Amino acid sequence: MPKSIQPIRSVKGTRDLLPPETGLWQRVEDEARSVFAVYNFREIRTPVLEPTALFARGVGEETDIVTKEMYTFADRDHESLTLRPEATAGVVRAAIEHSLYNLGGIQRLFYIGPMFRRDRPQKGRYRQFYQIGAEALGSEHPLVDVEVLEMLTVFLSRVGLENVTLLLNSVGCHLCRPEYLRILRRALEPIRFQLCADCQRRADTNPLRVLDCKVPEDQALIDQLPTILEHLGPECRQHFDRVTAELTDRGIPFTIMPRLVRGLDYYTRTAFEMTSGSLGAQNALLGGGRYDGLSETIGGPPIPGFGFAIGEDRLLMAVEEAGKLPNPESIDVYVAWMDDRAFIPARDLARSLRAGDLSVEMNYEPAKLKKMLGAANRLRARFAVIIGESELASSNFQVKDMSSGEQHPVEPDRVAAFVREKRSSPVQS
RNA sequence: GUGAGCGUAGCUCAGCUUGGUAGAGCGCCAGACUGUGGAUCUGGACGUCGCGGGUUCGAAUCCCGUCGCUCACCCCA
Numbered sequence: 446m447p448k449s450i451q452p453i454r455s456v457k458g459t460r461d462l463l464p465p466e467t468g469l470w471q472r473v474e475d476e477a478r479s480v481f482a483v484y485n486f487r488e489i490r491t492p493v494l495e496p497t498a499l500f501a502r503g504v505g506e507e508t509d510i511v512t513k514e515m516y517t518f519a520d521r522d523h524e525s526l527t528l529r530p531e532a533t534a535g536v537v538r539a540a541i542e543h544s545l546y547n548l549g550g551i552q553r554l555f556y557i558g559p560m561f562r563r564d565r566p567q568k569g570r571y572r573q574f575y576q577i578g579a580e581a582l583g584s585e586h587p588l589v590d591v592e593v594l595e596m597l598t599v600f601l602s603r604v605g606l607e608n609v610t611l612l613l614n615s616v617g618c619h620l621c622r623p624e625y626l627r628i629l630r631r632a633l634e635p636i637r638f639q640l641c642a643d644c645q646r647r648a649d650t651n652p653l654r655v656l657d658c659k660v661p662e663d664q665a666l667i668d669q670l671p672t673i674l675e676h677l678g679p680e681c682r683q684h685f686d687r688v689t690a691e692l693t694d695r696g697i698p699f700t701i702m703p704r705l706v707r708g709l710d711y712y713t714r715t716a717f718e719m720t721s722g723s724l725g726a727q728n729a730l731l732g733g734g735r736y737d738g739l740s741e742t743i744g745g746p747p748i749p750g751f752g753f754a755i756g757e758d759r760l761l762m763a764v765e766e767a768g769k770l771p772n773p774e775s776i777d778v779y780v781a782w783m784d785d786r787a788f789i790p791a792r793d794l795a796r797s798l799r800a801g802d803l804s805v806e807m808n809y810e811p812a813k814l815k816k817m818l819g820a821a822n823r824l825r826a827r828f829a830v831i832i833g834e835s836e837l838a839s840s841n842f843q844v845k846d847m848s849s850g851e852q853h854p855v856e857p858d859r860v861a862a863f864v865r866e867k868r869s870s871p872v873q874s
Numbered sequence: 875g876u877g878a879g880c881g882u883a884g885c886u887c888a889g890c891u892u893g894g895u896a897g898a899g900c901g902c903c904a905g906a907c908u909g910u911g912g913a914u915c916u917g918g919a920c921g922u923c924g925c926g927g928g929u930u931c932g933a934a935u936c937c938c939g940u941c942g943c944u945c946a947c948c949c950c951a
Contacts (some may be wrong), residue, residue, distance in 0.1 A: 454942080565946095565948070568945065656950090725946090726945085814909045817911085818912090835909080
């Protein structure tokens with residue numbers, strides 16, 4: 446390779462996911478699909494590219510996501526387009542566009558895919574990152590919230606994560622939140638200059654975020670501030686109480702965090718987050734909540750909704766650390782043939798094993814048995830089929846179990862059945 | 875957008891303070907073992923020391939610049 450040309454590299458904040466890691470990603474996604482299916486969530490695939498206005502209006506003009514993190518550009522016809530920074534707005538847009546609200550009942554949708562935000566990359570944060578999310582549209586019933594939270598806990602335990610904390614809050618609705626914001630602003634006025642520089646700024650720009658401050662010196666003062674939970678309207682209060690009561694009944698542990706706020710404007714009532722250690726500073730594994738007014742803000746009819754997004758990149762970090770989910774990187778059979786006369790029987794065997802849904806690799810050139818068994822070992826093949834002179838003479842291939850070392854002569858037509866039978870019996874590793 | 879740390883073999887890293895022939899472990903290839911892998915031993919391949927400039931007889935090492943990566947702030951998944 447000529448050194449004078451510098452190799453092209455992946456864009457900052459994006460990365461290649463390679464095997465064997467992709468095997469683990471597939472396992473996690475398979476679990477998500479199977480758990481979501483049981484709760485009758487079906488897949489939706491929306492475009493990565495959306496009109497910029499969708500996010501400006503849906504997510505909120507003043508949010509950090511919209512003001513400084515979006516990949517926005519003018520299309521050739523000058524229409525402003527944006528790479529989606531999150532998927533909920535797009536899902537709701539699609540629900541409106543296809544009149545899903547006319548189908549009746551609750552529309553339960555899930556998605557898996559890449560999102561884009563132009564942050565400075567760091568641990569657990571990338572400019573192209575992946576989210577697994579779900580949205581339940583068409584009901585404001587608190588049991589919807591609980592059912593989705595239950596589904597999340599089932600999913601997380603399926604991928605081997607046990608110690609995840611559910612942090613819960615209610616952020617009120619369009620009726621009670623403005624009133625609370627006035628109260629909060631009034632409470633901040635006398636103490637703001639005793640707070641950290643960031644909080645002084647937040648007091649103006651986004652007072653709710655002051656509640657989220659992590660500076661130790663500020664905590665005592667912040668603890669004195671009124672919480673939104675104390676100022677919920679009667680309907681929001683009732684909704685929240687039903688959610689917490691039902692979670693308790695179902696044995697789903699949670700911690701009420703009166704100071705938990707979300708960064709997207711569309712959230713109403715239930716807001717939640719699940720955090721996990723081992724993720725560094727970005728410890729939010731997933732987040733979500735209710736967004737009963739979102740549809741209207743993007744021009745649709747009232748469609749109440751509840752949903753979440755899991756940071757798949759972060760989820761995988763946690764799953765790898767927990768080490769409970771086996772990574773399935775292995776093949777069933779390595780076909781090892783030794784001289785040219787063995788090639789055709791070997792090739793035919795590989796074809797028929799593959800037709801029978803077994804994963805097979807073979808050598809393309811005659812090679813020493815030792816070398817091929819070494820290859821089989823490296824590929825973590827469960828069996829090696831040896832085809833050499835004596836096997837051709839006896840019309841029986843040697844099938845070697847790579848974990849035990851045992852070896853049996855097997856007729857060519859019976860190899861698949863032999864492998865399948867021994868594979869399904871419990872193996873010691 | 876701000877700050878700090880780090881760029882040496884495919885991977886993990888030592889060497890840099892005090893300038894003098896580029897190293898280790900793992901992995902890879904081959905052999906010991908001509909049809910039996912994982913262990914052991916022996917040998918081998920692989921580097922413009924991120925890039926550019928400066929100082930110097932001489933730079934991986936010192937200086938300047940630049941690019942990249944990482945972590946943190948901010949924000950969020």
